[in-house]
Amino acid sequence: MLKFYYAPRTCALAAHLALEHLGAPYEAIALNFAKQAQRSPEYLALNPKGRVPALVTERGIITETPALLLYLCQRYPEAGLAPLDDIFALAEMQAFNSYLSSTVHVAHAHRVRGERWTDDPAAIEAMKRKVPQSMGDCMALIENGMLRGPWVMGERYSVADMYLFTIAGWLEGDGVDTSKLPRVLEHRARMLEDPVVQRVCALYV
């Protein structure tokens, strides 16, 4: 059976939503980040990156949200959570997810994980001050084009919606002016109507 490692208040929520949506049999294992469980020798032996999400399959571990989401879509193709039969549309979805992981999530991380990039406490504080703007700029691109509506890819619901929903949950904490993001907020509210989403979110508070 698949084993899924996650932690509350992390981006693991996106893949977790996909697993639940797919009805895939899996065991969810929460890591206590406050106790640095992601740095324990046992976990590092499994995932040397010391991060979540991580999915343990019968053939080995998969990490990195864009890769993990695509894997789940391909493993359970009948669920239709990605345009697997259209390489251009799939590239658009992967580009969206890649932007979230390499630019948007990174902008957010400068508020909560600044120590990754500097040891200077004053610089860490300086980074935090720019997060409302850098996250706001990223989300403006999404608001004004990348999010087609009603779903990210247009009429078709996909794993990109789960990933956007995950990151959109951080906006208020990041100090972003959400009054400029009505479409992103509408998307978030629409996602939250789904009882599956509500159930998984309860694990992430």
Next chain:
Amino acid sequence: MLKFYYAPRTCALAAHLALEHLGAPYEAIALNFAKQAQRSPEYLALNPKGRVPALVTERGIITETPALLLYLCQRYPEAGLAPLDDIFALAEMQAFNSYLSSTVHVAHAHRVRGERWTDDPAAIEAMKRKVPQSMGDCMALIENGMLRGPWVMGERYSVADMYLFTIAGWLEGDGVDTSKLPRVLEHRARMLEDPVVQRVCALYV
């Protein structure tokens, strides 16, 4: 015909190598970053992110290196540059590429694009000081496991090799102690034996 937008000294090299390797008909268009060509109204109309790489196809634009590489592999499957017939191996390749884009490239960017994350000149300098360590830590993970050898995925050459080669080209500039990375350096040297790689690299200096 495909149009490929790139700039010297950027990660566009990875997708550029793939295009050349595939023998795909395409036009390469260099953007002059020193003159902020990536922020021109014309380019922003095409790619609102204002970055490279960007590939213009008959159906629209594709950005983000991991998405673009996968698209090229799927468009030219006969070249065998990705394990398209094995969803687990493909997930491993995508996870590798995603790690490069969301963690390794980001660590490097704190030396050259610190203004993305702070407006404070002292903080930008503080960020630069940590790059040798943060990049070194990332590359140690690659050296000690993720790079299987002789190629990233083992015996099979793939687009992940082009992407690793691209980022490994930044190590000396980033102040990383490369004496601890013999396998990464060997991989880089092996890539450079290929005349196609040599030809494309000449555009990136």
